[in-house]
Amino acid sequence: MSPLYTIMVEGAGAATCSGAERVLVALERAQGLGKLKGLPRKLPVGCRRGGCGVCRARVVEGQYRHEPMSRAHVSEADEAAGLVLSCAIYPLTNLYLRFEMPQLKNSISEPTNIT
Amino acid sequence: MAHTGVLRPGFIQLRVLDMPAAVEHYTKRVGLHQVTEGKDGRVYLKSADEFDHHSIVLRRAESAGVDMMAFKVRDDSDLDMFEKRIAEYGIAVDHKAASDVDLVREAHQSRITVDHVAAGEQPGLGRRIGFTVPSGHRIELYAHADQSDPKPRTLNPDIWELEPHGMCARRFDHALFYGPNLEEVLNFFTTVLDFKCAERINLPDGTLAIWLTCGMKAHDIAFVKHPEPGKLHHVSFDLENWQSVGNAADIIARYDISIDIGPTRHGITRGQTIYFFDPSGNRNEVFAGGYTYYPDNPTRIWDETQIGKSIFYYERVLNEAFLSVVT
Structure with missing residues (x-):
């Protein structure tokens, strides 16, 4: 049984995550x-x-281990600064996490002729 | 023979972050077979129901996504014919007087340059020509592929030679790409490569998506409008029927494969489907059914009022990932 850790998400609250589980x-x-x-x-x-x-x-x-993360989204400098893809990390200690999502790159415009 | 020029999707080359995990996913779970590994580390896969050498190529890389998709043409001379037509397409556009709206739009088409890939650059394949379409995707054409085992027998063929396994994928079916300049992409595929537009989504501010076919399937390649060029939405595998889609869902749950949506159905193409992800985050689809498209069929059009149904027929609403999650 993997140990359980607390993942604190800034501004949102806490969740429990085992060491064998992807944080996301x-x-x-x-x-x-x-x-x-x-x-x-x-x-x-x-x-x-x-x-x-x-x-x-x-x-x-906090400390974590990680699986491969696309360099298109996390550069080596990002990685050194603690930026991750939260789906690719597994906790080794309790973690404090802040989402820094990219802007949604696509959207459908609403019809403009509402009147 | 009615079917000439571009015959069908041939292969797609995907970038993967972890090669052993990718090979396990595509062979044990999706149900393909490994044909060979190249000297440069690329791995070549196929379904046992396909004759040709390979249909999926995996390349280890630092980012996920797609390198190129290739179509098989009927004859070697078709490669010269398409090269000439691509060259003339650019020149014809350059010389057009921009005197009305259509021509102004066409004048914005940039010239598309063709390059050559020598026979043997991928094992079992003849020479290829390649070019980048205005959405930023590399497309290749080739005429020759050796056959490889496992493959169907041709004399008194059984339903299968080798028991299907995993999700029982029968072939690489199609891909959906995301990128800009859809009108230019549509014009190029239909006027130069002789594809037909089977279905499309039109929004008040323009074309959102196009489904293109080179044969009698509802689609062989599709594009959705997206600001970033060259992106992959999914690579799709053909399954036999709805029951096979259910079997694939069981495998996705049993092996904790990351799922996006489904089993469900598309209004567009009518295909029964599951979207899920490979171990590098490239979206896969298993797909069954879909209507037969004849070249004289009109284009089916969806507008913004029914867009949810067009993509996810049962849910009738797009999920958050459909327009935003790509590699």
Whole structure:
């Protein structure tokens, strides 16, 4: 049984995550259970495998291990500064996390002829 | 023979972050077979139901996404013919007088340059020509592929030679790409490569998406408007039927494969589908059904009032990931 850690999400609340679990997946479960009430919107969940970049976050405090993360979203300098794709990290200690998502790059414009 | 020129999707080359994890996913879970590994480390895969040498190429890289998609043409001389047509397309545009709206729009088309890839650059393949379409995606054409095992028998063929496994993918079916300049992409594919537009989504501010076919499937390649060029939304594998889609869903749950949406159905193409992700975050689709498209069929059009149904027919609303999650 992997040890359990607390993931504190800035401005949103806390979730529990095992050392064998992707942090983002633990946050998804917590949100499904009605926790993380401070989140302004649904968690930024994309591929959950380190490729698409939507769950980009900064680990402000704590240790983690990680699987490969696309360099298109986390450069070597970013990585050194604690930026991660939260789906690709596993906690080694309690973590303090701040989401730093990229701007949504696509949207559908609303019809303009409302009148 | 009615079917000439571009015959069908041939292969797609994907970038993966972790090669062993990718090979396990595509062989054990999706149900493909590894044909060979190249000297440069690229891995070549196929379905046992495909004759040609390979249909999926995996390249280890630092970012996920797609390198190129290639279509097979009928004859070697088609490569010369398409090279000439691509060259003339650029020149014809350059010489047009920009005297009305259509021509002004066409004058914005940039010339598309063709390059050559020698036979053998990928094992089992003949020479290829390649070019980048205005959405930023590299497209290649080739005429020859060796066959490789496993493959179907041609004399008294059984339904399968080798028991299907995993999700039982029967072939690489199509890809959906995200990028800019959809009108230019549509014009190029239809006027130069002789594709047809089977279906499209029109929004008040222009074209959101196009589904293009070179044969009788509802789509062989599709594009969604997106500001960043060259992005991959998904690579799709053909399954036999709805029951196979259910079997794929069982595998996705059993092996904790990251899921996006489904099983569900597309209004566009009518395909039964699941979107999920490979271990590098590239979206995969398993796809069954879809209508037959004949070249004289009109283009089916969806507008902003039914856009949810067009993509996810049962949910009738786009999920958050559809327009934003790409590699």
